[in-house]
Amino acid sequence: MADIDSDFVRALSGKVGGVSIVERYGKKFARLLPAIYHDAQSEEQLHQRGKLQAVIALYQRVKDSPLPLVWRTAAIGLPRSGYNLFVKRNIHAFRGDGFVSDYSQLHFSEGTLQQAENLKLKSTPDNNFTLCWTCNPETASSSHTDRLILILVEEDATFFPHVIETPACRADDSFTFRLPDGVSLPSHLYCFFSNKDFHQFSNDKYFQL
Incomplete structure (x- = not known):
């Protein structure tokens, strides 16, 4: 998960394309979303x-x-x-x-x-x-x-x-x-x-x- 250091991206939240924007402890982070979600059942x-x-x-x-x-x-x-x-x-x-x-x-x-x-x-x-x-x-x-x-x-x-x-x-x-x-x-x-x-x-x- 990458720390965001961009004024434009810092204004975003939620999901943008294949990226999820999340905020933790006053900082925003971006992480890639999986292309297909598989429920964990092992x-x-x-x-x-x-x-x-x-x-x-x-x-x-x-x-x-x-x-x-x-x-x-x-x-x-x-x-x-x-x-x-x-x-x-x-x-x-x-x-x-x-x-x-x-x-x-x-x-x-x-x-x-x-x-x-x-x-x-x-x-x-x-x-x-x-x-x-x-x-x-x-x-x-x-x-x-x-x-x-x-x-x-x-x-x-x-x-x-x-x-x-x-x-x-x-x-x-x-x-x-x-x-x-x-x-x-x-x-x-x-x-x-x-x-x-x-x-x-x-x-x-x-x-x-």
Whole structure:
């Protein structure tokens, strides 16, 4: 796709002859259109469509949570939206039939905030789970007031992430929780930190419960 640097062509939009004029991020681009369109129906193409549909459905299920803000922030300065970045990071976690093939490949946060050091998960006899970490020293990319956020995903056909904004902060060094009502094992945990103003985020870390 070619960047347009012509006053005349920049005034155009849509399809002109065999060329499509599109605008992205304030710039116009031209690309050739195929002479004949063939619907993609090969096994590999159908597989990719299934994966794409699955990750789009996942985004729709979290779009009313704080997570879209996380991805919009992660996409700042990139030539794509937060939505497109979310799709790019998560599409490889799915199979063509729409089910997750590898839960460790799912990601719910990405950012420059420092992740907690030595982050570990322990289970307790009373069916609780405890996250423990070493509080990072104050740096430009972390603070003792950073808040812990959890995402829980139950391993079943009704894929629905539970977003939990915990009261724990980085200085606490640990947080104990129970599975929400209606969520059973096996489940999958993703945890990350946000700053107190919720405009900086760390990469997430995965645990299997």
